[in-house]
Amino acid sequence: MAKIGFIGLGNMGGPMAANLITASHEVSGFDLSASAIEEFKANGGSAMANTSDLVKDVDIVVTMLPAGTHVRSVYTGDKGILAAAKPGTLFIDSSTIDVQSAREVADAAKAADMLMIDAPVSGGTGGATAGTLTFMVGGPDEAFAKANEYLEIMGKTIVHAGGAGNGQAAKICNNMILGISMIGVSEAFVLAEKLGLDHQKLFDISSTASGQCWSMTTYCPVPGPVPTSPANRDYEAGFTAAMMLKDLKLAQDAANASGASTPLGAEAAQMYNLYASSGEAETDFSGIIKFLRGTS
Secondary structure, X not given: OOEEEEEOOOOOHHHHHHHHHHOOOXXXXXXXOHHHHHHHHHOOOEEOOOHHHHHOOOOEEEEOOOOHHHXXXXXXXXXXXXXXXXXXXXXXXXXXXXXXXXXXXXXXXXXXXXXXXXXOEEOHHHXXXXXXXXXXXXXXXXXXXXXXXXXXXXXXXXXXXXXOOHXXXXXXXXXXXXXXXXXXXXXXXXXXXXXXXXXXXXHHHHOOOOOOOHHHHOOOOXXXXXXXXXXXXXXXXXXXHHHHHHXXXXXXXXXHHHOOOOHHHXXXXXXXXXXXXXXXXXXXXXXHHHHHHOOO
8 A cells, every 4th residue: 555645636646546435545636626635535535734744754745736827836945745755766647737847746756866758638527526537657666667567557548658748748649639630520520410411320430430530539529429428418528628729728838849740630729719718718619519500
């Protein structure tokens, strides 16, 4: 049994921490949300009053935070968790942040004699609850080897993508594909509606033909063909439009910094910006189909 500290117990972090508790690890947690803390305690976790006390006597720290600025603030500086933890502590950052911040914090961890990986996830709240997340991991071999058994509790697919920051690089590339493909699938269904083609008929054809992709077969943006998709629950979010926009912006920042050409990624970012700004930021990202219909 390991002593694990978990910082960030929201929609993703809460279920991930619960799975570690279910696996008989001793998990203490911190979050600014009182309701998140109460749910964490109900699942068997121990709440801590601050992050410094949280990390003092644990073997592993997992963080799930909103953005790079939060990760840098929590990890670094005189009051950061790197300064408060004992040498050799393993840090797993599952936040989705910019590559530069991930690498800067990894350098700070190495300088403090700590092991650290960046391990952003894919799979949404359903995957977090079921323990079937995909982890995209960046960091040294030693840290990955030590972290793997804990990642396997929270996820189904774990891929070591290379050095520090490569997990974040993989995540933003993957989600750029997802954002673009969801728009493409949604456009096809909107065109089918205009042409009098039934949703189910298009799904039956495209899901087994050259148009098949995850956005079609697993997360179909119209009700009916895939009963588990958010389209059947009025686009109640598993992954919000705001979260998709965040990842698309990260991809564009990385593309601009590296000189990569990503015109479809740029267009997808603009469309999700318009959709989220229309009052749909907390709606599931597959609801972009409403924007394309003009009903958002």
